Amino acid sequence: MTTVTRRNVLKGGTALVGGMAGILATGRAPAYAQASTVHWLRWTDFVPAxxxxxxxxxxxxxxKALGIKLNLETINANDIQARVTSAIQSGSGPDVVCVLNNWGQLYGESVMDVSDLAEALGKSQGGFYETSRAVANDGKKWIAVPWCIVGLQIAYRKSWFAEIGYTDGKFPQTWEEYREAGKKLKAKGRPIGQTLGHTFGDAPSFAYPYLWSWGGKEVEADGKxxxxxxxxxxESVKFMVGFWKDAHDEGGLAWDDSNNNRAxxxxxxxxxxxxxxxxxEALRKPDTYKTETGGKLKDDILHAALPKGPGGQFSYHVPFSNLLMGYSKNQDAAKKFLGWIHSKDVYDKWFVSQKGFSVGPTTDWEKHKLWDDDPIMLPYKQAARTGRFAGYEGPSTRKAAEVVTKYIIIDMYAKAVQGMPAEDAVKWAEAELKKVYV
Structure with a gap:
């Protein structure tokens, strides 16, 4: 191995002289010597691929494309908020954090303005869904770059519902019908599985649209x-008490977002x-997941929207957004990374790997050829168009995000299911809301 000395350089070894000349000419070190590392924190995806x-x-x-090393860290989604809070307090941590729901509104003063990235993305890809805008824009600027929306539908056993009269892919249209269907199924040892626990997705995406479907809401349009x-x-709480007892697996009070999958x-x-x-998952492992008759479970699954209530039919889908943290020492690289990964060619690969579990944050992704592959997935294609978000009838502000984080609406129903009179559960929840909003 030749030792590099001043004499070697002056004698003109071609590779070395060329390299040095390049450095001197450009005034910067080679890319490999100045490569940045971007630390991206996100949830452990329910689609492992x-x-x-x-x-x-x-x-x-x-x-290869940017000269940026990507340090990808994945953790349980329910642990993300604690990590973000700790990072902000210490002034160090991930450069980019992918948050769920409207959590980004909680950290608006601790993140960078990414309006240029978000506006360019929305303009080039068909415009954002209202849910993406509601959670990532504080009304003045974009505090996050919308990443995706996970659509929520009811997965159900086609053959079991057919046994109680719901044939040809039909599903209960009202809460009363769903309760009666669930009662019959529970009598057969096949209850409805639902969480009313402190978990990020399945609990709020059930409790909020259920409340709206009865005509209930948190606040007026003034958001105050x-x-x-x-x-x-x-009335919604009273019905829930009977619905839970008649039709549900009552252990769901303690479930997180993975328990119902396993059940x-x-x-x-x-x-x-x-x-x-x-x-x-049933598609991925068709020989692992079987029905009680030995058939492949994937062939006995259909999807349906939440039922209607006296106030209408609603949904709540889970949005994800990327925060560029204000304490980051790699903001330029992190911003460059976000622009790159959202480009159509790159994002397309991730989108395809999701197989429809997530839709893009913009409407262009509804046109993707992926949706032609499997008719069982079609209920998810435009699900994001129908969603309201927490804080309705007002905007999904920081205060609305705090209510989600404290699980106030979910706890209202859980307390009643556990024995608190409906009127008292509602009074408790309203008092908690006033602590946040007033």
Whole structure:
């Protein structure tokens, strides 16, 4: 091995002289010597293939295309908020954090303005869904770049519902019908599986649209006047108490977002509100997940929207957004990374790996050829168009995000299911809302 000395350089070894000349001419070190590392924190995806793609392919492409090393860290979604809070307090941590729901509104003063990225993305890809805009824009600027929306539908056992009269892919249209269907199924040892626990996705995406469907709401359009304690809300709580006892697996009070997946895949529940991860897992392992008759479970799964109530039919889908953290020492690289990974060619690979579990944050992704592959997934294609979000009838502000984070609406129903009189559960929840909004 030749020792590099001043004499070697002056004598003109071609490779070395060329390299030095390049450095001197450009005034900067070679790319490999100044490569930045971007630390991206996100949830452990319910579609494992997507995390594998990010680690094994996208990360390598990022370094090749941008000279940026991608440090991808994945954790349980329910742990993300604690990590963000700790990072902000310490002034160090991930450069980019992918948050769920409207959590980004909680950290608006601690993140960078990404309006230029978000506006360019929306303009080039068909415009954002209202849900993406509601959670990532504070009314003045974009505090996050919308990443995706996980659509929520009820996954249900086609053959079991057919046994009680719902043939040809039909599903209960009202809460009363769903309760009666669930009662019959529970009598057969096949209850509905639903969480009313402190978990990020399946609990709020059930409780909020259920409340709206009865005519209840948190606040007026001004986003300040709390109006939860209404006859409509009380009726929704009273119905829930009977619905839970008659039709549900009552252990769901303690479930997180993975318990219902396991229950459905093991054949211990007949229906559950969920992203498409149950069906995708059954597709991925067709010889593992079987029906009680030995058939492939994937062939006995259909999807349906939440039923209607006296106030209408609603949905709540789970949005994801990327925060560029204000404390980051790599803001330029992180911003460059976000622009790159959202480009159509790169994002397309991740989108395909999701198999419809997530839709893009913009409407262009509804046109993707992926939706032609499997008719069972079609209910998820335009699901994001129908969603309201937490804080209705007002905007999904920081205060609305705090209510989601404290699980106030979910706890209102859980307390009543556990024995608190409906009127008292509603009064408790309204008092908690006023602590936030007033």
């Amino acid at each position: 997507s995390d594998q793609l990010l680690r094994n392919e996208i990360a390598k492409e990022c370094e 006047t709390v109006v939860l304690n209404s006859p409509a809300t009380v 459905f895949l093991s054949g211990t529940c007949s229906a559950t509100l969920n992203g498409a991860s149950i069906y995708i």
